[in-house]
Amino acid sequence: MQKIVLCAFALLALAAAAPQDQEPAYILKQESDVNPEGYNFEFETSDGTSRQEQGTLKQITEDQQAITVQGSYKYNAPDGLTYVVTYVADEHGYQPQEHIEQPGQ
Template identity: 55%
Template sequence: MMKITLLALAALSCACASADQPPPAQAQPVEIVKQDSEVDVNGYNFEFETSDGTSRQEQGEYKNDTDQQGLSVKGSYKYVAPDGQHISVSFVADKNGYQPKETNDDQKPAQS
């Protein structure tokens, strides 16, 4: 009986503690502020930017030579991480795979 009483008191104290917390802030809706794209038989490119600072741009080119056959893609994206850091990543994706390079606010290369 004592264990049940202690368990009930612990649950009640947790419920009361969470009731004292303010409700989480409502996130602002994110809008697209810039968007552009072009696609043809030799490749594609696109870019977009949102009101929260997120953006991405990418170009893909179809390669059909002895060195590589398929898409070769170059691009970059940036966003604000949950801890407030501004993250930027540039990348190449080709016959050697996905090769990202990340930078943070200090513009020093980060380990990826």
């Protein structure tokens, strides 16, 4: 019984700590295309979040193929800054690059 009460208080604390004034984000744009040679997709939401990505089939060796991926995502953080990450993922691993946009850019 004590564990149930403790869990209930923990859930209540989590609910109280969640931001109450945030509006839900809505999808403003969503597109995708998938084919045997690769794929691409992009989306944008009403809170300023966006992402786009392309994947292309690449011949690594005579017997091995892999998908090379490049893309980016952007979001508005609680600190008021907009974070943008561009990346490539291929046979050399995941290679992100971050850029921070100042307000008004």
